[in-house]
Amino acid sequence: MISRDQTAKRVAAFQAVCRIHGVKATHQRMEILRELAGTEEHPDVETIYERVRRRIPAISLDTVYRTLRLLEEKGVIRRVGSIKDRTRFDANTERHHHFVCAQCGMIGDFTSDVLDRFPVPREAAQMGSVDGVYVELRGRCRKCQMEAKKPEKR
Amino acid sequence: MISRDQTAKRVAAFQAVCRIHGVKATHQRMEILRELAGTEEHPDVETIYERVRRRIPAISLDTVYRTLRLLEEKGVIRRVGSIKDRTRFDANTERHHHFVCAQCGMIGDFTSDVLDRFPVPREAAQMGSVDGVYVELRGRCRKCQMEAKKPEKR
DNA sequence: ATCCATCCAGTAATGATTACTATTTAATAA
DNA sequence: TTATTAAATAGTAATCATTACTGGATGGAT
Ligand SMILES: [Mn+2]
Ligand SMILES: [Mn+2]
Ligand SMILES: [Zn+2]
Ligand SMILES: [Zn+2]
Numbered sequence: 001m002i003s004r005d006q007t008a009k010r011v012a013a014f015q016a017v018c019r020i021h022g023v024k025a026t027h028q029r030m031e032i033l034r035e036l037a038g039t040e041e042h043p044d045v046e047t048i049y050e051r052v053r054r055r056i057p058a059i060s061l062d063t064v065y066r067t068l069r070l071l072e073e074k075g076v077i078r079r080v081g082s083i084k085d086r087t088r089f090d091a092n093t094e095r096h097h098h099f100v101c102a103q104c105g106m107i108g109d110f111t112s113d114v115l116d117r118f119p120v121p122r123e124a125a126q127m128g129s130v131d132g133v134y135v136e137l138r139g140r141c142r143k144c145q146m147e148a149k150k151p152e153k154r
Numbered sequence: 155m156i157s158r159d160q161t162a163k164r165v166a167a168f169q170a171v172c173r174i175h176g177v178k179a180t181h182q183r184m185e186i187l188r189e190l191a192g193t194e195e196h197p198d199v200e201t202i203y204e205r206v207r208r209r210i211p212a213i214s215l216d217t218v219y220r221t222l223r224l225l226e227e228k229g230v231i232r233r234v235g236s237i238k239d240r241t242r243f244d245a246n247t248e249r250h251h252h253f254v255c256a257q258c259g260m261i262g263d264f265t266s267d268v269l270d271r272f273p274v275p276r277e278a279a280q281m282g283s284v285d286g287v288y289v290e291l292r293g294r295c296r297k298c299q300m301e302a303k304k305p306e307k308r
Numbered sequence: 309a310t311c312c313a314t315c316c317a318g319t320a321a322t323g324a325t326t327a328c329t330a331t332t333t334a335a336t337a338a
Numbered sequence: 339t340t341a342t343t344a345a346a347t348a349g350t351a352a353t354c355a356t357t358a359c360t361g362g363a364t365g366g367a368t
Binding site: 024025026027045046061062065066069085086087 | 355
Binding site: 023024026028029058059060061062063066085 | 313314315316317318319324325
C-alpha cells in the first residue's frame with residue numbers, strides 16, 4: 001500500500017499537468033489515477049476498471065482505457081510487463097525495474113545502481129539514440145515456488 | 155543475412171528436437187523455422203506468414219501461429235519486443251539483448267558483458283527465483299533520426 | 309448562471325491470437 | 339512399398355484485449 005500522502009501528491013501533480021496541457025481534470029480521471037497511484041501491484045486495465053467501478057458504478061471500460069492512455073502520454077504513468085497479453089500499469093515513474101513471475105504474473109519493484117549506470121555498448125549506440133533502458137527479471141515468485149512444492153491439494 | 159550453414163544448422167537442431175519429443179518434423183514447420191532462422195530482423199507473425207507463403211502458398215496463418223508457439227515451447231526460438239501489439243520472434247537463442255526503435259519498430263542485437271554478469275540485487279532475489287534477464291534499449295534508430303531531420307518530403 | 313469545447317457511457321468495430329473440425333500427412337511397421 | 343494411424347494442417351469461426359464512434363453530459367472560463 002502506498003501512503004495516502006504519496007497518492008494525493010501524484011493526483012495533485014496530474015491536476016497541474018491538466019491545467020498546463022489544457023486537459024480537463026474530471027472526476028473519472030482523478031479516480032482512475034488515484035486507484036493506480038495507491039497500489040504497488042501494477043494492475044491491468046480490467047482490475048483498475050473493477051475497482052474504480054466501486055466508486056463510480058457507471059464508469060465505462062473505454063474511459064479507463066482512454067484515461068490510461070492519456071496518463072501515459074502525459075508521462076504520469078508507465079506501462080510495464082512485456083510479452084503477456086494484458087498490459088499492466090505503474091504510477092511510479094521514479095527510476096526502477098521489475099521482477100515478473102512467469103507463473104502468476106506478480107510484478108515487484110527493485111532498484112539497481114548497476115543498471116542505472118549501465119553504459120550503452122558501442123554496438124548498440126551505433127544503431128541509434130537511446131532514450132531508456134527497460135529491464136525485467138523473469139522468474140518464479142516465492143508464493144508460486146511454495147505452491148509447486150506442495151504435492152497435496154488436488 | 156544469416157549464413158546458409160547457420161540456418162541449416164538450426165533447422166537440423168530442430169529436427170533432432172522433434173525426434174526426441176516425438177513431434178512430427180513437417181514441411182511447414184521446417185519452412186517456418188528456416189524463414190525465421192535466416193533473418194536478423196526479428197519478424198512478426200504476419201511477415202513470416204507472407205514469406206513462407208511464397209514457398210507454401212496454401213499454408214494457413216494458424217499453422218504459423220501454432221508452429222511458432224511450438225518452437226518457443228521447445229526453446230528453439232524466443233519472442234522479443236515488449237509492450238507493442240504484434241509479437242516478434244528471434245531464432246537466435248544465444249545470450250544477447252535488443253535495441254528497439256520506438257518509431258519504426260526496428261530491432262537490433264547487441265551483447266553486453268556487464269549485463270551478462272549482472273548480479274541480481276538482494277531486493278529482487280527476495281521476491282523469488284530469477285530465470286532470466288530481459289533487457290531492451292529503447293530509442294530512435296539511425297534511419298528514423300535522418301528522416302526526422304529532413305523537413306522536406308511532405 | 310451560461311456556454312461550448314471537451315469528455316463520458318454505451319456499444320460497435322477492429323485486430324491479433326486461439327480454437328475447431330474435416331481432411332491430409334509423417335512416421336512406423338508389415 | 340504399402341497400410342495404418344495418431345498427429346498435423348487448411349480453412350474458417352471464435353475469442354479477447356483494445357480502440358472507435360456517437361449522442362448526451364459536464365468542467366471550467368466568462
Ligand atoms: Mn513498478
Ligand atoms: Mn535478437
Ligand atoms: Zn507467482
Ligand atoms: Zn526506426
